[in-house]
Amino acid sequence: MSNDQSGQYELRRRTDSERFLDRAFRDLSITMASVVAVLLIGIFLFVFSGAFESIGRYGLKYLVTSEWNPVSDQYGAFNAIYGTIITSLTSICVAVPLGIGTAIVITEDILPKKIRETIGLMVELLAAIPSVVLGLWAIFVMEPFLRPIFIAVNHYFGWFPFFSTKPIGPGIMPATLILVIMILPIITSISRDSLNQVPLPLREAAYGIGATRWSAILHIILPAAISGIAGGILLALGRAMGETMAVTMIIGNSLNFNWSLFAPGNTISAMLANQFGEADGSQVSSLMYAAFVLMILTLSVNIAAQYIVKRLSLKY
Amino acid sequence: MNTSAPIENLISKEKIAIAFENVSISYGGNEAIKNLYLNFPKGKVTALIGPSGCGKSTVLRAINRMNDLIPDCKIKGRIFYEGSDLYDPNIDPVEVRRRIGMVFQQPNPFPKSIYENIAFGARINGYSGNMDKLVEKSLKKAAVWDECKDKLNKSGCSLSGGQQQRLCIARTIAIRPDIILMDEPCSALDPISTLKIEETIHELKNNYTIIIVTHNMQQAYRISDYTAFFNAENVDDGEGGKVGYLAEFNETETIFGSPKQKITKDYISGKFG
Amino acid sequence: MNQDLIYKKSIKRNIIEFLLNTIAITFTFIVVLPLVLVLFYVLIKGGEQLNFALFTQLPEPPGDDLLSAGGIGNAILGTIIVTTIASIIAIPIGVGGGIYLAEYAKGGSFSKFIRFGTNILSGIPSIIAGVFIYGTIVSTKIIFGSSFSSLAGGMALSILMLPTIIKTTDEGLKLVSDNLRKGALCVGASKFTTITSITLPTAFRPIVTGILLAVARAAGETAPLIFTALFSFYWPQGSESFLEPIASLSVLIYNFALEPYKAQNELAWAASFILIILLLFLNLLARYLNKLTIQNK
Ligand SMILES: Nc1ncnc2c1ncn2[C@@H]1O[C@H](COP(=O)(O)OP(=O)(O)O)[C@@H](O)[C@H]1O
Ligand SMILES: [Mg+2]
Numbered sequence: 096m097s098n099d100q101s102g103q104y105e106l107r108r109r110t111d112s113e114r115f116l117d118r119a120f121r122d123l124s125i126t127m128a129s130v131v132a133v134l135l136i137g138i139f140l141f142v143f144s145g146a147f148e149s150i151g152r153y154g155l156k157y158l159v160t161s162e163w164n165p166v167s168d169q170y171g172a173f174n175a176i177y178g179t180i181i182t183s184l185t186s187i188c189v190a191v192p193l194g195i196g197t198a199i200v201i202t203e204d205i206l207p208k209k210i211r212e213t214i215g216l217m218v219e220l221l222a223a224i225p226s227v228v229l230g231l232w233a234i235f236v237m238e239p240f241l242r243p244i245f246i247a248v249n250h251y252f253g254w255f256p257f258f259s260t261k262p263i264g265p266g267i268m269p270a271t272l273i274l275v276i277m278i279l280p281i282i283t284s285i286s287r288d289s290l291n292q293v294p295l296p297l298r299e300a301a302y303g304i305g306a307t308r309w310s311a312i313l314h315i316i317l318p319a320a321i322s323g324i325a326g327g328i329l330l331a332l333g334r335a336m337g338e339t340m341a342v343t344m345i346i347g348n349s350l351n352f353n354w355s356l357f358a359p360g361n362t363i364s365a366m367l368a369n370q371f372g373e374a375d376g377s378q379v380s381s382l383m384y385a386a387f388v389l390m391i392l393t394l395s396v397n398i399a400a401q402y403i404v405k406r407l408s409l410k411y
Numbered sequence: 412m413n414t415s416a417p418i419e420n421l422i423s424k425e426k427i428a429i430a431f432e433n434v435s436i437s438y439g440g441n442e443a444i445k446n447l448y449l450n451f452p453k454g455k456v457t458a459l460i461g462p463s464g465c466g467k468s469t470v471l472r473a474i475n476r477m478n479d480l481i482p483d484c485k486i487k488g489r490i491f492y493e494g495s496d497l498y499d500p501n502i503d504p505v506e507v508r509r510r511i512g513m514v515f516q517q518p519n520p521f522p523k524s525i526y527e528n529i530a531f532g533a534r535i536n537g538y539s540g541n542m543d544k545l546v547e548k549s550l551k552k553a554a555v556w557d558e559c560k561d562k563l564n565k566s567g568c569s570l571s572g573g574q575q576q577r578l579c580i581a582r583t584i585a586i587r588p589d590i591i592l593m594d595e596p597c598s599a600l601d602p603i604s605t606l607k608i609e610e611t612i613h614e615l616k617n618n619y620t621i622i623i624v625t626h627n628m629q630q631a632y633r634i635s636d637y638t639a640f641f642n643a644e645n646v647d648d649g650e651g652g653k654v655g656y657l658a659e660f661n662e663t664e665t666i667f668g669s670p671k672q673k674i675t676k677d678y679i680s681g682k683f684g
Numbered sequence: 685m686n687q688d689l690i691y692k693k694s695i696k697r698n699i700i701e702f703l704l705n706t707i708a709i710t711f712t713f714i715v716v717l718p719l720v721l722v723l724f725y726v727l728i729k730g731g732e733q734l735n736f737a738l739f740t741q742l743p744e745p746p747g748d749d750l751l752s753a754g755g756i757g758n759a760i761l762g763t764i765i766v767t768t769i770a771s772i773i774a775i776p777i778g779v780g781g782g783i784y785l786a787e788y789a790k791g792g793s794f795s796k797f798i799r800f801g802t803n804i805l806s807g808i809p810s811i812i813a814g815v816f817i818y819g820t821i822v823s824t825k826i827i828f829g830s831s832f833s834s835l836a837g838g839m840a841l842s843i844l845m846l847p848t849i850i851k852t853t854d855e856g857l858k859l860v861s862d863n864l865r866k867g868a869l870c871v872g873a874s875k876f877t878t879i880t881s882i883t884l885p886t887a888f889r890p891i892v893t894g895i896l897l898a899v900a901r902a903a904g905e906t907a908p909l910i911f912t913a914l915f916s917f918y919w920p921q922g923s924e925s926f927l928e929p930i931a932s933l934s935v936l937i938y939n940f941a942l943e944p945y946k947a948q949n950e951l952a953w954a955a956s957f958i959l960i961i962l963l964l965f966l967n968l969l970a971r972y973l974n975k976l977t978i979q980n981k
Contacts, residue, residue, distance in 0.1 A: 113874060120876040121788055127780025128789075128798045131850065134843060135801045138808065138816045145819060196711030205705050208482060214712055216971075221719040223967040225904025227934045228956045231941045232722050235949070276718045283715065295480070296519040300579070302480060304532035304586050305509030307697055309704045314531060315521060330807065337809025339907040340934075344941060364811045364907070371815060372911035386815055390808070397807035401800070495686040503691035503698075510689075 142390055145383030152377075157384055161352040165374075170381035174352045176388060178360040182267060182342065183335035185356075186274035191328055193275075194282030198324075199312060201283075202290040215287065222280035229273055230344030238269045238345060245357055260355035265347035267360040273341045278331040285327025289320035322404055329400035333393045339364040363389040425452035427491075428590055428620040429474055434488035436469050438481065442646070443469045444655040447488070449639060456612065456621045458631035458663065461641030462683065466655030467624045468516075470641075471592050474622065475511035476504040492590075509536055512588035516595045518575035520567030520582075525550075525559050528567040528578055529585045536586045545585055553581035554611045573604020580611060591615065593623040597630065609634055628679055631663065638666040640675045723960070729950070730957025738954055743936065745917055746943040753940070753947040756955045758919045762834070762931040763959070765920060766913055767903045769838025774845035774902075775895060781846075782853020782891075787879055799854075806847035813843040814908035822912055830927035834920070837913025837930065841905060845898040852894020856887035893974045900966035904959060906934035915939060933959045 149157065153170060160171025200206060201215050245262035252258045262268070293316050301311035317324075347359020348369050363385045371382050429451040436444045444466035451457050459467045469478070476497060478484040490497045497507055521528050529546045538545065546563070550556040555577035559570070567578055576596055583591055593612075597605040605627075612634050615621060625631050631638055639660040643653040659666060659675045670676045677683060692698060741755030781798065789795030817840040822831050860883045868878040884891075914929035915936065921928070933955045940952040 117874045117876040120879070124780045124784035124788060127777045128784035128795075128850075130777050131781055131798055131801045131805060131846065134846070135805055137820075138812065138843075141816055141819055142812065193711045193715050196708045197715045200708050200712045204482070205708060214716060217716045217719050219971070220964065220967065221716070223900060223904075223963050224719070224722055225906070225934060225959060225963065227904070227906040227937045227941075228726060228960060229722065231937055231952055231956055232725055234941055236721070236725050279715050279718075296515060296517055297521070298480060299477060299513075299515060300519040300521060300582075303475070303477065303508060303513040303515070304535070304582060305505055305512075306532075306535050307505050307701050309701055310535050314535075319522060333807045337807075337811065339809065339811040340938060344938065364809055367811050367815060368907060368910060371818065372914075383815075386812055390812060393807055393809055394804065397804055400807075401803055492689075493686045495689050497689075501690050503689060505697075506689045506691075 139390065142383055142387050145380060146387040147380075149377065149380040149384040150387070153381070153384070157381075158388070161350075163350045165376075165378045168377055170378070170384075172363065172366070172381075172385045172388065174350065175361045175363045175366045175385060177352065178267065178346065178362040179336050179364070179389065179392070181356075182271045182274055182346070182360075182362060183332055185271045186278060186335050187328065187332050189271075190275045190278050190282055190331065194279050194331075195286050195317075195324065197279075197283045198286035198290055199317075201287050203308060203312060203316075205308070218280050218283045221276070222284070226277060226338060226341040227344070229276060230341035233269055233273045233341060233345040234265075237272065238264060241269065241272070249357055256354040257356050260353060260358040262357040263359075265345050265359050266355075266357050267346060268356040270342045270346035270360070270362075271356070273345055274335045274338060277338055277341060278335050281331040281334060282324075282327055285330065286320070286324045289323025289327070290316060292323065293319045326400045326404035329396050329403060333396040333400065336396065337364055337389065337393050339368050343368045425450075425455065427451065428453035429622075430491040431470075432489045432491065434470075434473065434486065434490060436466070436473055436478070436484065436486045438485075439483035441652055442654045444641075447657055449657055449660060451620065451622055452637060453620050455636040456616055456623065456634055457637040457639060458635035459622065459624045459639050459641060460626070460628065460631050460678070461655070461658075462643060462678070463626075464653060464655070465641040465643040467641055468594050469655070471513075471594050471622060471624055474590070474592055475508045475513055477508075477513060479504055509586060510588050511590045511592060512583035512586060513592040514576070514579050514583055514594070514596045517599055518572055518579050520570070520575050520578050522566060522568055524564045525567050525570070525578060526563040528582050532582050532586045538585075549581040549585040550578075552584050552611070552614060553577045554607055554614070555581060571604070573600045573607065576600060576604065576608060577611060580608070580615075584615070588619070590620040590622065593621065595624050595626060598626060605630070628667075628681075632667050635663045637661070638663045640666060640670075640672075640678060642674060642678070726953065726956045726960050729953040730955075730960075733950055733954040734957065738958075742919065743917055743931070743940075743951060744947070746940070746945055746948050751947060753945070753951040756933065756936060756951060756958065758916065759931040759933045759936040759955060760958060761920060762913070762916070763903055763933045763962075765925070766834050766837045766841060766909070766930060766932055767899060769834060769926075770841035770845055770902050771895075771899055773838060774842035774849055774898065777842075778846050778849025778895075778898075779853050779891065781850040782857065783879060783884075785850065785854040786857035787875070787883065802847045802850050805843070806851070808843075809907075810844055810905055811907040813840050814910065814912055816840075816843070817908070818911045828927055832912065832914035832929040833927045834913055834930035835926045837909045837932070840908035840912045841902040844905060844908065845902050848898040848901065849891075849895055852897075853887075853891050856890030856894065857883055859890065860886045889973050889976060893970045896966050896970035896973070900963050900970070903966070904934060904963050906932075906938050909935050910938065 149170065157171050158176060159173050161174040162169045162171050197214070197218065201211050242262055245268060249258050249261055297315060297319055298311065301315040342362055343365040346361060346365055348361055348365055349359035350361065353360065367382055367386055370378065374382055427450045431447045431449040434447045435442060447470065459470065461467055472478045473486060473490060478486065486498060495502060521531060523531065526546055529549050530542050533542065533545055547556065550559055555574055558574050567575065570578060597608050609630065612621060623635065640658045641655050642658040643655045646652050646654050659670060659672045666675060667679060670679065738755045739760065740757050742758055743756060744754040785795060785798060817836050821827060821836045821839060825831050827833065827835060864882055864886065865878060868882045909932055913932060916929045916931045920930055936955050937952045940948040943949065
């Protein structure tokens, strides 16, 4: 190093090329970020414009009729919309207690730490199993195994509309169960994160006045984590509504409406997976109408999830 | 400065509420307090003083088994309460905490109404009397009734810091413990709230055994009957770790008037810590 | 010993505790059971068909009553190709978008909308991504007149990868201490230099973790591929393969699971085996990297 200080810093003024690079990099990153906006708006406009013709032709009647007839050009998606809602809501009802229970086991000290960590890892790996593999498993393992149980339920409770048909294989019930498996990891891991974020002083306050583990959990810890958990449940609901492959493979893809959970049914995404590739004419537009309904459903659930997390977390 | 021998017990005239017998506590292999022998007198206020990190909170939290919440906290030795070793495997920590209440450094009211903050603890402790009366009595004892009586349904978190801390004291009183542990209850508070809490402690003195950690020498002098001075010394683990020990324990008058150890005198006169 | 302090099994409070513990542990068992069962079946049923030909042969079109349905060589290759295409599209865009959010965004309405949009985009059903690419790319034959193609499949998958990559880049960069950033800026480094030589390298691990998770998710996706990449019974041919339909493990599983022939069904199990091994590997790798990051903090 020379001791001569002057003349060493020739670049006191940044060169034009350096300044250009700086600005270009910023503009590039803005452009990349804009892709999200363009995609989102693009998808929305695309689905809406594709559905436009059908929305005009069938209006709201499309939502409440079940006829799906490409030959006579009559379309109504009630069957698929009903299937989407019944499978996702039922699966949420089953998965919420299971998922929250598991999250409690992972975060509170009911079991030794090693076991809890293993359970946590297993839940995350469950999320990594692709839905098409779960579908395959549902077809060849789960449904045949459960069918005798379904038949027994039908035998004894057949008078109840939800159990009124004889289980023959694919149907709404096995599709719901596979959805339960698919959304459990979401509910569990989001609930676990929310429970972990409950501040230690609050736990100490509860245990410090002599609360038992479960009175602390049920009265203090769970209420404090409720915003995150509720948000997670809504995200899981959105996922269940949009889930395609496993459901398509096991729901039976029936075009006829039936109250029974043992009967084959349909969902919007299953219908799209089955028909979109080969559809033409007004069927395309009718399918896009269904896709539009699915978009609205998942969009509102997701927005509600974000809103709830923000809104409720202010309280604590 | 060696702590391996039990410090001579000067309080034989008092009944004993809690007795530490050669207790060492560590967090994941790092010792925080070692070879502690200490008898807390019953029905008195005992102050724990000492530089930060010397294990005062650790000692306090060991008394009502609050350290159970910290996964890697290990305790050796025995702590006696009414003839029972608190860390005997047959002991139910929930029962322990119902008899030994705790007020924490940061006020931590439940995110519930003021009324519920008191009623919740009483209810889970099986209180079956008149809840309204209990809430009023506890809040009065904690000297926060006047500020709360018109907004019992408001959230406990809406109170000021000092009021929150007195609410936490009221919550603890409501479960009628034998012993109240307080971990620097005034450190997050302004001087006026601090004075109010000290008044509260004076009130409580007659009915409870109180063990209080404080950083404030005047406060220790004002409110306590006995004072335990803890200090920390270096351990040769090559990592500059420190371990806490009991340096001196005596009547507060003696500790502040004529301490036996030079280090106690230095600490009290503000030479370090 | 003081009897009051002793743990008593049979008082009401402790019975309730015991019951709730039992319920929670039972629930946990029910949650992990499917994982164990699915892995078990895939490993057994797929594993027993593992042989060399599986990797070198082509699948037989269904309908032939063959003993064996051939191999899944082209599907393995196809999954790799399509996922690579998707990564090439999604990684630069995602990392770029994440850099914008973490380093340039000042909380204005544009960046708020991008953040919001990223969350919404990650909630869009994957089948809709397929429909979108089908409608804009496949049916319009906009890319050199080709319809179904690996390129279209990769694009559909990239839509699903994008939000994950943006989010993890954004979060990874936010973990970088602001002092480091200020330090660099104070010695006169430009924002470009600061980001590329200080903050990005520091946040490298969490970003790679996020990318690996996104790749793993894309590699297992089926719905966006069934009417974009379609399927093929042949090997991808040279550079033209980008413009032609291509096989993938997931679509093979879907198609062959629904065939009435046992040989095809078994090939679906074999493909599941390979796919699961691939995905578990990616996931564990991501988790391992993530753990390293946390330890270094
Ligand atoms: N939860 C914990 N995990 C690990 N180490 C801890 C924990 N709490 C306290 N310690 C350590 O134990 C020692 C004593 O801490 P503490 O009892 O809080 O001291 P004091 O209350 O006197 O300031 C300190 O060295 C501290 O770092
Ligand atoms: Mg302390």
